[in-house]
Amino acid sequence: MQLNDYLRQLQSQNKSVHTVSNYQRDIEAFLGFYLSGELLSETDVSENSFLTAVEYQNSLVKNFSEWQSIDSETIRAFLAFRVQNGISARTLARQLSAIRSFYDYLLFENQVIKNPAKGLKAPKQPQPLPKSLDVDLTQRLLEQPLETWQDVRDQAIFELLYSAGLRVSECAELDLSPGLDEMQSGWVRVLGKGMKERLAPVGSKALQAIQMWLQIRDQHAAAIEQAVFVNQRGGRLSVRSIQNQLDKRTLQAGLPTKMSPHRLRHACATHVLESSGDLRAVQEILGHANLSTTQIYTKLDLQHLAQVYDQAHPRAKKKNS
Structure with missing residues (x-):
C-alpha cells in the first residue's frame, strides 16, 4: 500500500515517531472523509454483515490505491468539514x-x-493577542x-525598551x-524592519538611565x-544576552510571570493607548507600516476596559452564587 510505503520512507529519514504518527493519522482522517460517501452507498454493508460500518471503512482505508481520483475540491471540502467541527487552524495546517x-x-x-x-492554503492562523504587563509590575521590574x-x-x-x-x-x-x-531632544534614531529609519x-x-x-x-x-550597549568583552551586546539579563531581573523583582523584551514593547503600546486612545501615535511609536498591525492593541484596550467595567460598575458585578 502506498501509504505504508510513504510512512516507511519517513521513518528512513529519521522523522520522529510523533511526526510519523501524526502524518498517518492525518492522511487516514482525510481518506476516511473521502470514502464516507462510498461507504454509505456500498451495498455489501448490511445489518447482517459480520463487519461493522467502522470496520468496513477501516478496511477501505488500508487497501485504498486510487489516489489519482482525488481532486483539489475534495481536499477543500475536507478542510471546510474540519473547520465546521471546531478543529484548530494549527491542526488544519498540519493536516494539509x-x-x-x-x-x-x-x-x-x-x-x-x-x-x-x-497551491491550497490552510485557514489563516488566528493572531494571538500580545501579552502585556500592567503598570505596577512594570514599575517593580524597573x-x-x-x-x-x-x-x-x-x-x-529596559527603560529604553519600555519608553x-x-x-x-x-x-x-x-x-x-x-x-x-538627538537623545537630548528626547529621541533615539533606530533602523527598523525593512531598513526603515524612525x-x-x-x-x-529612560533618558536618565541612558545617561548613567x-x-x-x-x-x-x-x-x-x-554599539551603545556592550558585553563583558567590550563588543556589541546580543539579543540573547538581553533576554538572559531580563530573565535575571524578572527573578530579582519577583514577578509572577515570564518576561521578554517584546512584552516591554507591548507594555509601552498598551499603556500609551489606554491613556491617550491615540492609535496613530502608537503606530508611529512602534514603527508599524500599516495601521492594521497596530489595531491589535485596541483589542487589548477593550479587554482592559471590560475588566475594569465588570469590577467597577454596580450593575455589572456578578452575584455570588
Whole structure:
C-alpha cells in the first residue's frame, strides 16, 4: 500500500515517531472523509454483515490505491468539514501539510500525475493577542537596586525598551551615532524592519538611565566599538544576552510571570493607548507600516476596559452564587 510505503520512507529519514504518527493519522482522517460517501452507498454493508460500518471503512482505508481520483475540491471540502467541527487552524495546517507531502511522494514514485494539494492554503492562523504587563509590575521590574555596571547597562536597556517601544533587535543594534545624536531632544534614531529609519521617543526615566550608562560605558567598551550597549568583552551586546539579563531581573523583582523584551514593547503600546486612545501615535511609536498591525492593541484596550467595567460598575458585578 502506498501509504505504508510513504510512512516507511519517513521513518528512513529519521522523522520522529510523533511526526510519523501524526502524518498517518492525518492522511487516514482525510481518506476516511473521502470514502464516507462510498461507504454509505456500498451495498455489501448490511445489518447482517459480520463487519461493522467502522470496520468496513477501516478496511477501505488500508487497501485504498486510487489516489489519482482525488481532486483539489475534495481536499477543500475536507478542510471546510474540519473547520465546521471546531478543529484548530494549527491542526488544519498540519493536516494539509501531511496530504501535500504524501502527494509529493506519490508524484516522485510516478503513481499520480499531479498534487491536488499544491497551491491550497490552510485557514489563516488566528493572531494571538500580545501579552502585556500592567503598570505596577512594570514599575517593580524597573525599580530594582543597581549594584554592578551590568545592572546600570541593563537598566538603560529596559527603560529604553519600555519608553520607546523598541524591538529588542533595534535596541541591540543601536549605535552611538546616529542613534543617540538627538537623545537630548528626547529621541533615539533606530533602523527598523525593512531598513526603515524612525525616531522613537525617550522618556525622562529612560533618558536618565541612558545617561548613567554612558558615564561608565567607555570603561567597558572596546575602543572602536560603536554599539551603545556592550558585553563583558567590550563588543556589541546580543539579543540573547538581553533576554538572559531580563530573565535575571524578572527573578530579582519577583514577578509572577515570564518576561521578554517584546512584552516591554507591548507594555509601552498598551499603556500609551489606554491613556491617550491615540492609535496613530502608537503606530508611529512602534514603527508599524500599516495601521492594521497596530489595531491589535485596541483589542487589548477593550479587554482592559471590560475588566475594569465588570469590577467597577454596580450593575455589572456578578452575584455570588
